[in-house]
Amino acid sequence: MNEFMTTEAATTGIPPPRAAGAKRNVWSWLNVWSLGTVLIAAAMTVPILAVLIIGLTPGDDIWSHLASTVLPGYISTTLGLMIGVGVGTLVIGVGTAWLVSTCRFSGRRLFEWALLLPMAMPAYVIAYVYTDILEYAGPVQEVLRDIFGWTLKRDYWFPEIRSLGGAASMMTLVLYPYVYLLSRAAFMEQSVCVLEASRILGRGPWRSFCTVALPLARPAIVIGVSLVLMETLNDFGTVDFFAVGTFTLGIYDVWLNMNNVAGAAQLAGVMLFFVVFLMLAERFARRKQRFHTTTAKLKALPGYQLKGAPKRFATVACALPVLFGFLLPAMVLGGYAVTNFDAAANAEVLRHAGNSVLLSSVVALLALGIGVFMAYGVRLRKEKIVTFVVRFASLGYAVPGSVLAIGVLVSLGGLDNGIDGFMRRNFGLSTGLVFSGTIAAVTFGYLVRFLALSFGSVEASLSKITPNMDGAAASLGHGPFSTLKRIHLPLIRGSALTAVIMVFVECMKELPMTVILRPFNFHTLATYVHQFASDEQLGEASLAALAIVGFGILPVIVLSFAITKSRPGHSTEEPTS
């Protein structure tokens, strides 16, 4: 592998010329990859298409009613939330990633992994915890009332946690790690040469960051922020609890209260087109740019030794997100778990934990396999049709979970009943439901929803490998599979691990799809917590909630160390300066 790593080639962005001798071989592989990619991607798009088709079925017109009443509010609230969470996660995620990747200050080694911890905290859980602390009846306001002698609400002003700002803060606190994770990986993969060149040419650290490092990390940052925005857009638990009227809340309202699933699917379709529009706009904005790394001279990042005020600032800036996104809520949950130990601790929780971990692990590995296959399929042949189907397949993340679950229900129900009908007609036997209401249905649902995570991070990582590598491999007689195995996989292993763990953690927290698709008598930790939390009795499920966080943390920490090590030439020793 090393001989490839030290290959220094000029970047052109032009696909590699195919070696004549390898031509036939290459073509036969190409067919398999393209066809396989399209087929897998198509299977993943079925539930999304099903949602759009449900939207086309005739039903009561909801648009005139919504437009004249709540729709403008849904739109402005949703945009406000997206801007709040987008800016918040961007600043915290990129800022802290840059600090821990390139600067030296107290606690940096700790923050490298601790900054990821809030990722394991489900947004609806943290929302519940902060409401308990900050609402009118919570300890903070109680203490204030005691100190200042206020008695009633009208006596003073205190920010309302159950508000747009509150929801944006909660989501920022648990979602910034996505941006942190992806931008840190990008900073780690950057060649120090370009930064040194920038410094030699007279730019200070701040301008080097803004004009060199940041633009180079743009694809990764964009993926991080767009994952965050999609998560924000389709959140139900937090906005429902805070009574913040977003578009997604409107979808649920039309579906469940107006009993109009077609109208809900139409709204979901509109939201989907909005997401597609945003993605296309971003792609268009960087259409002429290439991000391949052409040098592999990756010595340890320099590490600017911070001193004085900047040093203290860096420590505080990294500590705050960990404190508010993880430590404080985890301590509150821990407190609940202690007071409710008898109710919260039982053998069931252990069994549910087993279900959660097993299901999440299997889905994470499957998602990685499919993500790599599809991303590589796209890379091999930039066929418009392949690219289109694959992009469409990764839109599942932008559809609210419950709505997507209906898509899965309808697709699998159709398939099952189709098979059953066929068998009845031709063989006189009934197969019943093969997939519906089984773990397979839940697994499929998770894959459709979280494929974007694995595909996105693998694709971003592959995009940084110059096509010259593929060309060199082909000219040495290696087919695509061999090239993937020997060149690409080792190069993208950091991102692949990131992908696996992101999907794992998301599956651990997943709620809306599991609730709708699961088999009889089946719980995950999240559904177990939900049945209590939905009745505002989180105390009784606090141990299970902590377990979600606990099982999520372990792989997150592993991931962090792996990223640090993934940088060729990066030493874990502090450089002496």
Place this chain on the structure above:
Amino acid sequence: MIALAGLITHSSTAAPGDAVNLYSYRQPFLMKPLLDAFTKETRVKVNMVYLKKGMLERLKAEGANSPADLVLTADIGNIQNLVAAGLLQSSSSSKINRNVPAQFRHPQGLWYGLTTRARIIFAHKDRVKPGEVTTYEDLAKPHMKGRICTRSGKHVYNVSLLAWMIAAKGEAAGEAWARGLKANLARKPQGNDRAQVKAVFQGECDVAVGNTYYMGKMMTNKKNPEQKNWAAAVNLIFPNQKDRGTHVNISGAGITKSAKNKAGAIRLIEFLTGDAAQKIYAEDNFEYPIKVGAKLHPIVAGWGKFKADETFLFKIAEHRITATRIMDKVRFNN
């Protein structure tokens, strides 16, 4: 993969012959003691999925092959939607008909009430003068401005309350009432019924709207003893005692069209409306038993007898979509 296969076999315990398969809107921790008692008495196993959203779509997609025999809901609205979608079948059992009064079951036996709950007013003991609030209509009057707390206007319980108002007094009056109530709210609608009483206790508002059983749960809460203080701060007001009576809703059950084990499902409804189960509902969850003559929890009995409105529940359910739209129109949740 092998592990996953293990998980599949482990969890697909569905339908071994005589088990009853349940799709439920009600939480498993609520249903467990009841279902355990049923299994103990009849040796029939009950499998359950807690499906708060998407039950209708799941039944529809699974079609005739659906494994579900029985559905349980916490409100008349949910069950009426299933009826409208043609997903339930009629049944008849003289035992159930004896247990459940006529206004709490569907005329053709498409669904049956299991328990009733009244949606009442909780008023602060000192800050609300006797006679200040005696009807739902009072909640919309100017003297209550800035004094009321309630959960989301889109929650089924509040939608049903408004639908009931529309059924009684017409759409225009219903809208005027919702508008008046909205104008009197102390804060944006949020939290569950219990959280509203907490807000009254803390001085955020003087009056809350909520279901009766929450009161019992707060008064006896051992795990969160502070809830006893919340409950102690309020009086219970059963509204409209001098005219049409207090709005009551049901939790109910219905047999699915696809039921493979209809006999078992009927047996389970018979059990749930019978003495033993009604006692568990009353004692564990402070609900009003549906069965005539079944004993109330002493706490619930202590609230006294009240006049419940006798409008047929499916008549109320007809106005639910109108009620939802009115909630949008008056921007109740803004």
